Amino acid sequence: MTPGMKRCAAHGVFAAVVLSAPALFTRMPFYTLSTAVLMVMLAIGALGLVPLTGLARQVSLGQAAFYGIGGYTSAVLSTRYGIDGWTAMACGAVLAGALAWLLGLAIFRAQGHYLTLATLALGIALSALAGQLPVTGRNAGVAGIPPLEAFGIRLDGDLSVFYAFAGMLVLCVLAVDCLLRSGFGRALTAAGDSPLATAGSGVDIARLRRAAFVLAAVLASIAGSGYAYWYRYIDPGIMGLLSSVELLIIVTVGGTRSVWGPALGAFTVISLSQLSKQYLPGTGGTYELTIYGAALILTLLLLPDGLVGAFAAAGRTVRHTVERRRTAATARALS
Amino acid sequence: MSPLVDFTVAGLAAGTTYALVGVGIALVHQVTGIINFAQGEFVMLGALLYALGCEGGLPVSLAISLAVTGTVAAGVAMQVLIIAPARAAGPDRLIMLTIGASILVQGLCLTAFGADQHFAPPFSGESRVQFLTTSFSTQYVWCAVLTAGAVAGLWLLLNRTSWGRMLRATAMDRDTARLMGVSPQAMSLLAFLLAAALAAAAGIVLAPLQPPDATIGVALGLKGFTAAVIGGLGSLFGAVVGGLVVGLVEAGVTGYLSSGYRDVIVFAVLLLTLMLRPHGLLRRSGS
Amino acid sequence: MTGALLEIDDLTVRFGGVTALAGVSLRHTAGGVVGLIGANGAGKSTLINVLSGVLHGTAGTIRLDGQDISRLPTYRIARAGVARTYQNLEIFGSLSVLDNVLVPYRRTDDTRRLRDRFGIRSADRRARGEAILAEVGLGGQSHRYAAELPYGLQRRLEIGRALATAPRLLLLDEPLAGLTLGESADLLDLLARLPGRGVTVLLVEHDVPSVLRISDRVIVLHHGTVLADGAPEHIVTDPAVRAAYLGSDGSHDD
Numbered sequence: 099m100t101p102g103m104k105r106c107a108a109h110g111v112f113a114a115v116v117l118s119a120p121a122l123f124t125r126m127p128f129y130t131l132s133t134a135v136l137m138v139m140l141a142i143g144a145l146g147l148v149p150l151t152g153l154a155r156q157v158s159l160g161q162a163a164f165y166g167i168g169g170y171t172s173a174v175l176s177t178r179y180g181i182d183g184w185t186a187m188a189c190g191a192v193l194a195g196a197l198a199w200l201l202g203l204a205i206f207r208a209q210g211h212y213l214t215l216a217t218l219a220l221g222i223a224l225s226a227l228a229g230q231l232p233v234t235g236r237n238a239g240v241a242g243i244p245p246l247e248a249f250g251i252r253l254d255g256d257l258s259v260f261y262a263f264a265g266m267l268v269l270c271v272l273a274v275d276c277l278l279r280s281g282f283g284r285a286l287t288a289a290g291d292s293p294l295a296t297a298g299s300g301v302d303i304a305r306l307r308r309a310a311f312v313l314a315a316v317l318a319s320i321a322g323s324g325y326a327y328w329y330r331y332i333d334p335g336i337m338g339l340l341s342s343v344e345l346l347i348i349v350t351v352g353g354t355r356s357v358w359g360p361a362l363g364a365f366t367v368i369s370l371s372q373l374s375k376q377y378l379p380g381t382g383g384t385y386e387l388t389i390y391g392a393a394l395i396l397t398l399l400l401l402p403d404g405l406v407g408a409f410a411a412a413g414r415t416v417r418h419t420v421e422r423r424r425t426a427a428t429a430r431a432l433s
Numbered sequence: 434m435s436p437l438v439d440f441t442v443a444g445l446a447a448g449t450t451y452a453l454v455g456v457g458i459a460l461v462h463q464v465t466g467i468i469n470f471a472q473g474e475f476v477m478l479g480a481l482l483y484a485l486g487c488e489g490g491l492p493v494s495l496a497i498s499l500a501v502t503g504t505v506a507a508g509v510a511m512q513v514l515i516i517a518p519a520r521a522a523g524p525d526r527l528i529m530l531t532i533g534a535s536i537l538v539q540g541l542c543l544t545a546f547g548a549d550q551h552f553a554p555p556f557s558g559e560s561r562v563q564f565l566t567t568s569f570s571t572q573y574v575w576c577a578v579l580t581a582g583a584v585a586g587l588w589l590l591l592n593r594t595s596w597g598r599m600l601r602a603t604a605m606d607r608d609t610a611r612l613m614g615v616s617p618q619a620m621s622l623l624a625f626l627l628a629a630a631l632a633a634a635a636g637i638v639l640a641p642l643q644p645p646d647a648t649i650g651v652a653l654g655l656k657g658f659t660a661a662v663i664g665g666l667g668s669l670f671g672a673v674v675g676g677l678v679v680g681l682v683e684a685g686v687t688g689y690l691s692s693g694y695r696d697v698i699v700f701a702v703l704l705l706t707l708m709l710r711p712h713g714l715l716r717r718s719g720s
Numbered sequence: 721m722t723g724a725l726l727e728i729d730d731l732t733v734r735f736g737g738v739t740a741l742a743g744v745s746l747r748h749t750a751g752g753v754v755g756l757i758g759a760n761g762a763g764k765s766t767l768i769n770v771l772s773g774v775l776h777g778t779a780g781t782i783r784l785d786g787q788d789i790s791r792l793p794t795y796r797i798a799r800a801g802v803a804r805t806y807q808n809l810e811i812f813g814s815l816s817v818l819d820n821v822l823v824p825y826r827r828t829d830d831t832r833r834l835r836d837r838f839g840i841r842s843a844d845r846r847a848r849g850e851a852i853l854a855e856v857g858l859g860g861q862s863h864r865y866a867a868e869l870p871y872g873l874q875r876r877l878e879i880g881r882a883l884a885t886a887p888r889l890l891l892l893d894e895p896l897a898g899l900t901l902g903e904s905a906d907l908l909d910l911l912a913r914l915p916g917r918g919v920t921v922l923l924v925e926h927d928v929p930s931v932l933r934i935s936d937r938v939i940v941l942h943h944g945t946v947l948a949d950g951a952p953e954h955i956v957t958d959p960a961v962r963a964a965y966l967g968s969d970g971s972h973d974d
């Protein structure tokens with residue numbers, strides 16, 4: 099198989115697995131369709147962290163802020179101004195991208211951890227602002243968001259929302275994969291390995307990082323809009339620090355350097371959190387934080403390339419063993 | 434003019450508490466280059482242990498020992514179990530590790546102690562200091578004294594002892610320090626130990642002012658970051674100034690606008706500082 | 721006067737109290753290998769850092785073909801035609817060897833960038849990358865990860881990546897450090913060929929005999945100032961150089 103064919107096959111398998119989730123989830127103990135929808139939204143929201151955090155090694159705590167911008171823009175435009183859902187979603191994406199671009203203009207001039215701190219500040223400031231402004235419904239949030247419509251079908255059930263956004267996830271993964279295999283992805287990887295030598299090769303690192311940041315913001319915003327149209331309600335909690343950390347954990351557990359990482363991570367992390375709620379005593383989510391923290395630390399220390407990296411390594415080992423056995427067998431046969 | 438005096442005094446008083454958290458963050462950053470997202474959680478742990486000790490009827494000295502021992506043990510455990518094994522990792526993974534540590538500490542405290550508030554009596558009872566038209570709890574004086582003492586003590590340690598010189602050498606250039614026989618790991622452990630001890634002290638003076646529960650660490654940590662960043666991240670004295678600025682901004686917003694906009698404005702200030710003066714408000718930019 | 725590739729005028733660099741370069745002035749017309757020698761701490765790496773924009777000088781100006789580059793950011797200087805290698809190797813370990821030399825930006829690439837953005841690798845771009853790899857002796861290694869290469873080949877990869885920017889001026893910071901004698905000799909031959917393809921080389925190197933062998937001009941830095949400047953045969957006989965620098969090395973020579 100040529101690398102190109104392998105790539106197509108991988109995307110095909112991914113699409114098949116994702117789209118068959120409803121059939122599997124409705125037959126498994128604690129999985130429900132709404133868990134599947136949530137996983138898809140989070141996978142889209144975390145996807146932008148692959149180029150930004152995985153390749154360029156810039157840690158963002160602002161994904162939830164952009165998720166919130168998408169959600170609130172959609173909610174406000176749809177409920178107060180009667181604007182069509184998909185248009186509102188595009189407006190949210192443009193707004194999130196523009197804000198990320200402006201922020202990136204200032205932040206990436208200096209070297210250091212400024213992105214982490216600035217995105218942290220952005221998320222908290224925006225969530226506090228949404229809790230105060232009349233237009234965002236203050237702390238009560240925005241309710242009564244109408245569902246999306248596609249080809250004359252109202253996406254008002256878990257199943258229809260799932261298919262719409264699972265399809266979007268498959269397309270986004272494909273698009274990001276193409277982008278990462280281009281000169282852009284190559285430059286991002288280089289900048290993650292050695293910013294010094296990347297700049298020395300004539301690459302404008304500040305612009306490069308800003309582009310990755312804008313991409314991450316746009317993807318998060320689309321996911322946030324999807325969430326708003328699915329849940330039909332949005333409040334400032336969506337932009338909280340924990341939501342951003344959750345997206346960071348998802349991409350880390352799945353694998354920050356692979357486009358499959360966010361989806362695998364969303365499945366694993368949400369499963370863990372659901373499991374803990376179902377089976378551990380004294381619920382109310384007290385174990386959730388412990389599990390999240392432990393999952394993040396253990397992955398970072400033991401599986402730096404996440405579950406995708408671990409699977410890939412396991413696959414290589416198996417292949418090598420098989421090959422070695424085969425060569426040994428041939429050698430024996432010949433002697 | 435009396436409201437202005439009120440806000441200023443209230444702001445400076447609250448500011449001393451943020452300064453105390455900020456100094457711990459600045460210390461770890463200066464020596465290890467790591468932004469320790471868990472510092473706020475360590476302050477929470479110190480405050481919680483102290484308040485639990487007091488509620489459990491322990492004498493003050495034992496409650497203090499409990500808080501200091503517990504927090505320092507947690508700080509050392511964090512360095513040994515989480516930071517040291519990742520010595521080859523880049524700053525991106527280290528920063529995520531401290532984020533993980535902060536959630537883990539909060540989660541474990543929630544599981545162990547629940548989400549309830551706990552109470553500790555102020556050091557000097559209910560006495561208040563009268564100042565012009567306003568008054569404030571004497572506990573804030575303790576807070577200011579501790580902040581001043583911590584900064585002075587750390588300054589002496591860093592500038593007047595051989596350990597301090599080794600710490601600063603590591604901060605400037607780890608490779609050269611290693612060549613000179615200083616172990617960066619030992620220095621990192623020392624920095625985390627000192628930061629945890631500082632967090633315990635901060636927690637103990639804060640507990641009577643702000644009855645702690647397992648979730649206050651996040652807000653404390655965020656205010657501490659803002660203080661440290663405004664002060665230039667690496668500077669202990671800068672963090673104190675930063676803490677006071679945060680306190681004053683908060684008090685001003687609460688007094689003249691509405692308390693609802695407090696977080697919006699404070700974190701907008703942090704964001705603007707990072708965008709316009711990334712090396713802090715005190716230092717000239719670009720250097 | 722015009723026509724000089726590089727003009728450095730009264731360049732001074734201070735780090736707090738330390739003066740790494742104290743009023744260095746140089747002119748060089750395009751062509752040849754310029755050797756830059758001097759004891760540890762003389763300011764050689766600092767000069768390379770300033771020329772490549774990694775540091776900015778405290779005072780003084782640097783001109784490349786008449787254009788003032790003293791205040792430009794690194795990537796602009798690289799695009800203007802200055803490439804470099806690093807004393808402590810800086811390769812892109814998680815990229816393939818070929819991708820390492822495809823990272824550099826070249827003005828001629830602008831028209832093809834749109835296609836490249838969509839992941840369509842243009843064949844001629846790859847071919848140019850392979851050609852550069854072959855030139856630096858990395859033919860047949862293009863699909864290995866750069867991190868897996870042995871140290872000697874990583875040094876060559878760094879030079880290949882620098883050449884991929886199509887530089888007019890190439891700054892090499894101790895390219896022979898850590899190489900075996902055989903590897904050193906081979907690399908030296910490669911460096912000696914570079915002026916032939918239109919690249920002017922500024923070579924910083926500890927191994928003085930090697931520098932003298934391939935340089936057309938040698939500059940000796942001493943405590944941040946130019947102690948001597950001239951043809952290699954004049955440098956070895958210069959009494960000031962012998963006293964300050966070569967004297968200590970001379971006893972080990974021959």
Ligand SMILES: Nc1ncnc2c1ncn2[C@@H]1O[C@H](COP(=O)(O)OP(=O)(O)O)[C@@H](O)[C@H]1O
Pocket residue numbers: 735738739740758759760761762763764765766767
């Ligand atoms: N980033 C820096 N900060 C402080 N001092 C520096 C820095 N870089 C170099 N120096 C000092 O500048 C002088 C020249 O260093 P360098 O250019 O590296 O010397 P060389 O490459 O000739 O061995 C030395 O005294 C060195 O200690």
Ligand SMILES: [Mg+2]
Pocket residue numbers: 764765766807
């Ligand atoms: Mg040097």
